Ligand SMILES: Nc1nc2c(c(=O)[nH]1)N[C@H]1C(S)=C(S)[C@@H](COP(=O)(O)OP(=O)(O)OC[C@H]3O[C@@H](n4cnc5c(=O)[nH]c(N)nc54)[C@H](O)[C@@H]3O)O[C@H]1N2
Ligand SMILES: Nc1nc2c(c(=O)[nH]1)N[C@H]1C(S)=C(S)[C@@H](COP(=O)(O)OP(=O)(O)OC[C@H]3O[C@@H](n4cnc5c(=O)[nH]c(N)nc54)[C@H](O)[C@@H]3O)O[C@H]1N2
């Protein structure tokens with residue numbers, strides 16, 4: 189398209205988004221600041237929207253003055269958080285005003301420097317370079333890496349644009365680092381990616397088992413929901429570390445890292461021998477129990493204790509507590525999903541819920557807790573691994589259905605799912621992928637085995653990074669930076685851990701020339717020449733209506749949600765909510781499988797299991813310690829691009845990288861509290877401050893992922909079924925720094 193029509197389309201979009209603007213603004217980079225009244229809100233009022241950090245999905249009430257969001261408070265009426273929020277939620281507006289916001293597109297010039305350009309120039313550069321690459325190497329030489337942190341409507345537009353419009357075969361997201369294991373485990377076991385619970389189950393259990401999940405830090409408001417439980421529940425934590433959650437639990441079993449599979453099989457064996465099998469449930473609603481029973485029979489106490497580090501008495505207690513529960517819920521997060529055999533561990537948890545009949549009733553379930561605010565949206569609608577709406581790229585009838593809803597040709601839809609994140613990086617290394625578009629994720633900090641990741645990103649012919657900041661580790665490597673509006677500056681929906689579709693709203697103006705990701709995708713579509721394909725995708729709410737149609741007849745059917753207002757009134761609505769359910773509002777909290785019918789064709793859940801395997805890199809004489817990584821505090825978010833912009837949050841967490849080291853190891857190494865030490869793996873060496881603590885057991889150290897150097901050490905192992913990275917296990921050594929060198 190010509191520059192004139194492009195500028196016209198752009199003007200039209202910006203006009204609609206922000207009110208009258210002169211055309212000159214499109215051509216000249218510059219600031220027009222926050223501060224004008226977003227079109228749909230009165231100047232002074234409050235409005236409730238979903239938080240943009242974690243998957244808990246708290247409702248935050250934003251206070252407006254003269255059209256600006258000036259403050260916020262947790263919403264008491266929202267069914268998720270009931271008036272509570274964690275520090276990140278309270279401080280959610282601060283990162284929007286950071287001085288390093290990306291306010292204009294930046295293009296790398298001939299001298300290798302990023303230089304401000306206007307939108308038409310940026311779009312021309314992106315489309316020109318990408319088309320040249322695709323022309324020479326085919327459309328499969330372009331790929332995208334996206335996120336669980338933008339609204340579902342934006343994800344769907346990106347996925348449809350990239351794959352159906354621009355012809356890309358491959359696109360994945362940071363949800364691969366996070367939820368891929370739960371997705372595969374649920375699909376294989378239940379027939380669809382379907383976390384079955386409502387948060388109320390936390391309040392209704394008499395036994396709560398948390399496996400590799402540190403709720404107090406990572407999902408603080410879900411921990412608050414546990415605290416509302418009136419049944420005096422047993423709270424059992426399976427975590428190698430004595431985390432804040434473990435310390436507050438009634439039982440903590442500090443299992444050896446990556447021994448979960450052996451332990452859970454041993455536990456299943458015990459429960460079966462204790463006569464704790466719910467025969468009626470197993471017979472009516474599951475397949476494969478007899479084989480599973482035979483498989484776990486070999487997991488005797490001695491072997492299980494040797495592998496897990498638990499004593500026989502501890503194993504006994506664990507089995508007794510679970511066997512004694514009438515309403516047992518089992519919850520897991522990254523301690524499970526990030527492992528070399530993660531999918532089978534997740535399914536070992538599912539198997540325990542199935543065999544004890546702890547599913548489909550209040551206070552029960554095999555429950556994966558999601559990570560990012562919209563990881564669940566990306567699982568259903570990002571068009572990466574699944575075809576839009578939880579469909580399957582490989583099934584002709586699914587491709588036809590999606591093509592019909594979208595009014596496109598079947599042939600526009602790829603017949604295979606995308607390569608996974610790690611495979612995309614391998615393809616860059618192999619020269620098959622040469623152009624990459626990174627949206628709302630920061631792989632140059634968060635991907636496993638960093639020096640390799642950065643080297644790979646550095647090999648691209650053209651790297652486009654679309655972010656709200658120009659200063660992220662990945663943005664620094666970009667050839668083109670596209671400035672994005674952030675949470676609070678745009679409309680759309682997120683889906684939280686309990687499958688609740690919640691609303692977000694524009695309560696602030698994006699800075700400078702930054703645009704909502706939604707509008708950036710629309711502009712790229714126009715510039716690419718496939719704008720016609722998206723003529724109905726005019727606004728987030730128009731896309732929401734398309735997504736409803738795509739979900740029809742699927743387990744995640746949301747055709748009953750009339751419009752955004754209905755979401756606003758109800759405090760979000762969980763899927764499924766099909767139109768067939770009738771016009772009445774749905775119950776506030778609903779769980780799946782109350783009828784015992786699962787999503788496989790025969791309606792039955794499956795027992796799936798495998799032989800345990802050792803991790804690919806284990807401690808040795810030279811690297812005697814195990815490195816664990818994860819979340820460090822409730823006020824730090826991932827790579828900290830947002831949370832470090834808040835002075836309040838900064839004060840709540842250590843400014844520099846540290847490691848948890850046991851007193852036993854510290855003594856043996858001659859290391860004292862607070863000393864700077866060197867941590868070395870086969871992939872790299874970093875310096876960090878020693879925090880000597882009994883949180884970790886001897887032989888293990890822990891480093892939070894929030895500091896850029898953490899992933900220089902990690903070992904790139906992947907679960908073979910989910911391709912999720914195993915961030916939480918590799919071999920390292922720790923040494924004092926020679927005082928002369930310190
Ligand atoms: N404050 C804050 N909250 C967040 C995030 C954040 O960055 N900051 N991120 C969000 C996201 S995207 C996610 S995915 C979630 C993650 O939430 P969590 O999974 O709860 O957090 P992690 O700290 O990564 O890992 C949890 C625990 O797994 C344990 N673990 C390590 N290895 C093993 C093992 O082999 N077996 C078992 N059983 N446990 C093991 C670790 O010791 C750790 O305590 O948090 C979400 N919430
Ligand atoms: N060692 C180790 N590494 C880990 C983990 C671990 O436990 N240990 N956990 C893994 C997990 S579970 C996850 S989820 C990943 C997270 O890894 P990342 O996704 O890389 O981390 P974030 O810091 O959340 O990056 C989000 C980026 O999006 C930008 N952004 C925010 N909002 C918007 C928006 O609306 N639009 C646009 N365009 N940009 C936006 C932010 O500025 C930031 O640069 O890390 C993984 N890495």
Ligand code: SF4
Nearest residue numbers: 239241242246274277
């Ligand atoms: S718990 Fe999660 S959703 Fe709730 S306020 Fe904190 S970061 Fe936001």
Ligand SMILES: [Mo]
Nearest residue numbers: 365366559560
């Ligand atoms: Mo995550």
